[in-house]
Amino acid sequence: MNSILQTILNEIIGFLSLGGIIEMFKTGDFSRLSTLSGLLGTLYTLIPALLVFEIVSALIMRRFSRSHYQIPFLVYVLNRFISVFVSFGMVGFCIGLFEKHAIFKSSVTWYWFIYGYIVWEFGHFIYHYLGHKVRLFWCLHSTHHTPQEMNLFVNHAHFFLEAPYADVIRTTVCILLGVSPTMLFLIMAIDGLWGSFIHIGDNIAKNARLGFLNKIILTPSHHRVHHAKNPLYMDTNFCNLLNIWDRVFKTYQDEMYDVKIEYGITREMKPNSLWDSYFGEFVCLFKDMAAAPGIKNKLLYVVMPPGWSHKGDHKTAKVTKEAYLQESRSHIAEGVGS
Ligand SMILES: [Zn+2]
Numbered sequence: 001m002n003s004i005l006q007t008i009l010n011e012i013i014g015f016l017s018l019g020g021i022i023e024m025f026k027t028g029d030f031s032r033l034s035t036l037s038g039l040l041g042t043l044y045t046l047i048p049a050l051l052v053f054e055i056v057s058a059l060i061m062r063r064f065s066r067s068h069y070q071i072p073f074l075v076y077v078l079n080r081f082i083s084v085f086v087s088f089g090m091v092g093f094c095i096g097l098f099e100k101h102a103i104f105k106s107s108v109t110w111y112w113f114i115y116g117y118i119v120w121e122f123g124h125f126i127y128h129y130l131g132h133k134v135r136l137f138w139c140l141h142s143t144h145h146t147p148q149e150m151n152l153f154v155n156h157a158h159f160f161l162e163a164p165y166a167d168v169i170r171t172t173v174c175i176l177l178g179v180s181p182t183m184l185f186l187i188m189a190i191d192g193l194w195g196s197f198i199h200i201g202d203n204i205a206k207n208a209r210l211g212f213l214n215k216i217i218l219t220p221s222h223h224r225v226h227h228a229k230n231p232l233y234m235d236t237n238f239c240n241l242l243n244i245w246d247r248v249f250k251t252y253q254d255e256m257y258d259v260k261i262e263y264g265i266t267r268e269m270k271p272n273s274l275w276d277s278y279f280g281e282f283v284c285l286f287k288d289m290a291a292a293p294g295i296k297n298k299l300l301y302v303v304m305p306p307g308w309s310h311k312g313d314h315k316t317a318k319v320t321k322e323a324y325l326q327e328s329r330s331h332i333a334e335g336v337g338s
């Protein structure tokens with residue numbers, strides 16, 4: 001019994017990232033704050049603390065709904081459970097495999113840091129874009145998009161296979177393009193921190209544009225747009241901190257004051273079902289494949305974007321957005337004409 005309680009306590013301490021801080025106070029040694037990795041480790045504790053604050057403030061304002069947190073929480077618990085047994089170490093594996101094939105080797109300086117970050121974002125863009133545009137990868141990524149409210153727990157809602165697959169792509173791109181492993185780990189730490197923060201809930205940051213920063217980096221507002229199922233917002237803002245590649249590949253979208261974000265995915269979902277959130281898209285894919293005639297059509301369902309149909313009546317994000325824009329344009333034209 002004692003060991004079960006100890007395990008739960010360790011999980012809570014681990015989740016709240018309190019280990020380092022407890023150690024710091026126990027030993028009275030605060031020198032870790034003077035190193036970058038120590039400082040980042042301490043800053044990481046801010047995210048769970050913000051999450052607790054988010055829940056408490058929602059409780060006080062009587063806006064707390066268990067359903068907003070239930071799915072991300074259950075996915076988090078499931079992931080923790082699986083990751084105890086499955087440790088991939090994909091990052092180390094890819095570094096070992098590809099370092100000798102790097103086109104050149106960069107060092108650890110501030111300008112190579114900027115270069116490394118831009119390259120990392122490129123790897124992130126590729127992984128994330130494929131996660132939305134290739135049906136099989138969407139089956140993995142959709143778990144992260146099923147929550148119908150935005151809060152910091154959403155950051156933990158991922159299909160367990162998604163992290164290794166994302167890390168393979170991001171690490172490989174960085175290592176092949178000459179980013180040093182030390183720089184890679186630094187960038188990963190900063191990116192993980194920012195990746196958590198951009199899921200900050202509406203309860204504590206109603207307007208999350210962050211002022212002038214909205215013009216230069218990817219803010220929580222941009223990521224809220226990414227989590228929206230509105231036709232205008234779907235499949236936009238794939239980057240994490242620098243939205244340079246969204247601008248290059250024309251997937252950048254601002255949060256519009258007159259288009260209120262609706263979180264979630266477009267298909268009808270079973271409310272608060274962990275199964276539907278985790279495996280629902282796989283079930284839909286198998287159904288589509290089973291109904292499709294011929295092996296070619298069946299395989300096309302695996303690689304084509306979500307919404308693609310062998311009958312030609314596609315309901316992809318692109319088709320939906322074009323129809324929406326067409327309708328808005330005709331409304332404007334009618335308004336001008338009348
Ligand atoms: Zn996404």
Ligand SMILES: [Zn+2]
Pocket residue numbers: 144154155199223227
């Ligand atoms: Zn997200």
